[in-house]
Amino acid sequence: MASKFQKSLDLLRATNDYSTVDVGRALDCVLFYKTGDIECQKEARKYGFGLGELFARILKSLGHQFTAPDSSQGTRNLTKITSFFWNYTDSCSDLGIEVGMSGAITCIMTILTKLAKQQEGGWNTKQVNSLMGVLHNSIRPDECITANRSIYRQAGAVKILQNWIHSSEMILKVKSLLILSYITNEDESEILAKNGKAVVFLVSKVKEAVAASNHYAYIGSTYFSANELLKGLCQLIIHDTNKKIVLENGGVPVITRMLMSDFSNEERMLAIKALWSLAFDEAVRKSVAIRESVTALRKLTLSKDENLRSLSKRALFEIEGEDSKQSVRSNRDAGGHVMISYNWEHQKTALKIRDELKRSGYKVWIDVEKMQGDTLECMAKAVKQADVILMCMSQHYYASTSCRQEAKYAAKKKKAMIPLIVEPGYEPDGWLDILIEANLYYNVSSDKELRANLAGVKKDIGSRGKSSTDVVDGPIKPKQAEVLGAAVSTxxxxxxxxxxxxxxxxxxxxxxxxxxxxxxxxxxxxxxxxxxxxxxxxxxxxxxxxxxxxxxxxxxxxxxxxxxx
Missing domain, CATH: 1.10.150 (DNA polymerase; domain 1)
Known part of the structure; x- marks a missing residue:
């Protein structure tokens, strides 16, 4: 006999009218099954019907009611499922990915386009805020950026959300700006900075949160943590255009304040990453403001927390250069391997490249676990001892401070670099585009492309990195950098x-x-x-x-x- 859950799901799958009382009852049964998002998501998948698909169907059927809200059953059903997704995508990135795959993002963009044409007051702020909440939660986590960024862009989110950063409703202004921070490229970010004064505004909100005793800023009707706001700012300062704006508007001292002990380790790590990212700009690096952060960063290199120690050392290396007290020990440029520089999100492709090169007799250095211990020394030694470096380009590579530091250090050491595209549809942007200049790059973003272009990659590598030793899987401890063979660590x-x-x-x-x-x-x-x-x-x-x-x-x-x- 079918369970109540299954019967409710069958009704929701079969109906074409989502405005009825029966649909409202079925939603109550399905959406709040047991403990909420995880359990009802699993249960729905058993029957081949994802919650994201249900959300997209209801948005298509009832989305017009956002532009003319009333007290009907249809509006209540629409509010119920939108509120559910707003709440639960906040804690479940899988649900955010499902939102992207289902077509719901395109539906939301269609609704926001229509709402933007209405005069303010012609729509319900709480309802628009709930849609913005779903969009924000479905792009914030790293795994959601990977899965959904291209979906947002294809749905026209960059252009549509620019209309909302001028809203007089502060909560909608902030939400739209935070979403845009995750999906804009270098050129679009520059437009935001000039026209919407987006970076200046976000810096001011980070200041508010940092100054508050609970580290939250109250915006509109919602509390935003300093961590949440700084994460959005970090996304914007990936683009070099915005780094000076943060400096000129007093952002550096505020971020430095977040290194203090009254902030959590998570908040301090994010602050270190922000200062590290800012230091890629020469004007910022030479400023008095960022020099004042050095003392706090040095203290953190003595922290009991390994992540704080490691990040602080790498940030100091970028701020102070090779004169840094945290600079790597001198190593001779002992050639010998092909280094694969990549972001963790694309490890699967990087390992396929490694295996192919290994079969062809190359000695390959690759970080297979995420380096532990003195990551700065590990990275520098790997670069110095490389004959050639394969740079696996993607949006995540472009956005990563670690990858940028690695690539910049390789260029400084005048290492030969061969750029590879590992993300379908990705085009080098900003600093990465400048770094590779007019170099030929190979598309290896799928198995088909890898098979088609691997011969060209090998031809470019030539005899560099050829050895009787097959692979050096990246060092987990500094001393293991020179271990031949697959060095495995506890x-x-x-x-x-x-x-x-x-x-x-x-x-x-x-x-x-x-x-x-x-x-x-x-x-x-x-x-x-x-x-x-x-x-x-x-x-x-x-x-x-x-x-x-x-x-x-x-x-x-x-x-x-x-x-x-």
């Missing part, structure tokens, strides 16, 4: 649960993501010890985790040995 013991989930997929066992969703690196280490010392216990643990076949058990065993032996 640093996997420190992995987060998210990194472990990625690893399950990488070794071809995605089914473990559900059964072992709580696993961290320390759990993998314990499982490895059972694998090594107690084979019967290991086999039992595999079976309890849903691995019944010998092939899957062997695959897990091999993966653990690769990590810890």
């Amino acid at each position: 640093s996997a013991s420190t992995w987060s649960s998210n990194r472990v989930q990625k690893w399950f997929v990488e070794i071809g066992l995605p089914q473990l993501k559900t059964k072992l969703h709580f696993f961290k690196g320390s759990d993998l280490r314990d499982l490895y010890k059972d694998c090594r010392d107690n084979p019967d216990d290991f086999k039992q643990a595999c079976e309890e985790s849903g691995l019944k076949g010998n092939l899957d058990i062997r695959r897990l065993r091999a993966g653990l040995r690769e990590l810890f032996e």
